[in-house]
Amino acid sequence: MKKGRKRKKKIYLLAFLALIVLLGLCLFNLKKNVRPVVFTYCDALISALGMESINSSAADVVALYEYSDFVDLKRGEDGRILYLGTNTATVNGFVRSLALRCENALNALGKQEIVIPAGAFTGSPLIAGSGPNVKVDVTFFSTVHCDFITSFENVGINQTRHAIYAKIEVLFNTVLPIAEHEISLENHILIAENVIIGEIPNVYVASEDGTDYLDLIP
Structure with missing residues (x-):
C-alpha cells in the first residue's frame, strides 16, 4: 500500500512539474512573440496613416507652386537654351513649408x-x-526632413523631361506600453515637370552658392 501511494505521489509530482515546465515554455514563447507582433501591427498602422497625411499635405503645398517658380530657364537671341537654373530662395521656402505642413499633420x-x-x-x-x-x-511623435531632387530624361529628339521631386523622410518615435519603437518612412512626391525643347548637354553643374544649373553654353 505504501509503495503504491509513493508511486502515485511521484507520478503526480512528475505530472505537476511537467505542467509547470509546459506552462513556462508557453509563457516564454508568448512573451517572445509579443514585442515583434505589436511592432509589426504598429508599423502597418503608422505607415498607412503617415503616407496618407504626407500625400495630403504635399498636395496642398504643391498646389501653390508652378514649374516656373522653381526654375530659371534662359535662352539666347537665337532661341537656344543658355542655362537652366534653380531658384534657391523658392526651393528653400517650399521645402520648409512642406516639412512643417507634414509634421503638423x-x-x-x-x-x-x-x-x-x-x-x-x-x-x-x-x-x-x-x-x-x-x-x-x-x-x-514625428520629425520630418525634406530634400529637393531633380531629374532629366530624354523623351525625344532635342526633347528633355525635367522633373522636380520632393524627397520626404519621416522618423516616428512611438511610445507603446511594452517599449519605445522607431519607424522610418520615405516618400517621393512629384512637384512639377516640364518638357524642355532644345539641345541638352551631358554636364550637370552645381554653382558655389548652392544653386544647381545646367550649363548649356556651347
Whole structure:
C-alpha cells in the first residue's frame, strides 16, 4: 500500500512539474512573440496613416507652386537654351513649408489604437487571426526632413523631361506600453515637370552658392 501511494505521489509530482515546465515554455514563447507582433501591427498602422497625411499635405503645398517658380530657364537671341537654373530662395521656402505642413499633420493624429487578435501572439500562422482582440494604445511623435531632387530624361529628339521631386523622410518615435519603437518612412512626391525643347548637354553643374544649373553654353 505504501509503495503504491509513493508511486502515485511521484507520478503526480512528475505530472505537476511537467505542467509547470509546459506552462513556462508557453509563457516564454508568448512573451517572445509579443514585442515583434505589436511592432509589426504598429508599423502597418503608422505607415498607412503617415503616407496618407504626407500625400495630403504635399498636395496642398504643391498646389501653390508652378514649374516656373522653381526654375530659371534662359535662352539666347537665337532661341537656344543658355542655362537652366534653380531658384534657391523658392526651393528653400517650399521645402520648409512642406516639412512643417507634414509634421503638423502627422503630430495632429495624436494617440492611436491598434487591435491585435490574441492568436497572433502564439507564433502559429494557423491561429494568428483568431481569439479575442487585444487593444494597444500607440502615441507617436514625428520629425520630418525634406530634400529637393531633380531629374532629366530624354523623351525625344532635342526633347528633355525635367522633373522636380520632393524627397520626404519621416522618423516616428512611438511610445507603446511594452517599449519605445522607431519607424522610418520615405516618400517621393512629384512637384512639377516640364518638357524642355532644345539641345541638352551631358554636364550637370552645381554653382558655389548652392544653386544647381545646367550649363548649356556651347
